Amino acid sequence: MENMIDPWLHELRKERRERIKIVKKFLGIKPGDGKHLRYHGAYAMPDGQGYYVYHIIDDSLKGCKTGIEHYALVDPIDYTCRKATPDEALSLMMHQLPSLIID
Numbered sequence: 001m002e003n004m005i006d007p008w009l010h011e012l013r014k015e016r017r018e019r020i021k022i023v024k025k026f027l028g029i030k031p032g033d034g035k036h037l038r039y040h041g042a043y044a045m046p047d048g049q050g051y052y053v054y055h056i057i058d059d060s061l062k063g064c065k066t067g068i069e070h071y072a073l074v075d076p077i078d079y080t081c082r083k084a085t086p087d088e089a090l091s092l093m094m095h096q097l098p099s100l101i102i103d
Helices: 007-027 086-093
Strands: 035-044 050-058 070-074 081-083
Touching: 007 035, 007 050, 007 070, 007 081, 070 086
Parallel strands: none
Antiparallel strands: 035 050, 050 070, 070 081
16 A cells, blocks of 8 residues: 655645754754754744744753743744744743734
């Protein structure tokens, strides 16, 4: 029996893997270094631009009371990556930004 995946589903999965590779390369995350990414969603930032948002989880900060979470933002058009500013991270933590549906 052949495993048939719809072509559009294959493209969506490939695109998701590509975004994760971009963020890991930007942040310098290597396997086994204790850093992980968790997809947070697509949000519109205060500057009006939409981004895919990834929560950066660092095992070395476990138990620390840093006060602000770390997020990586990926532009859906050209896949450039950047870290969230403190104001953007605070808005994400407080769930004040509108979520987007990006096709």
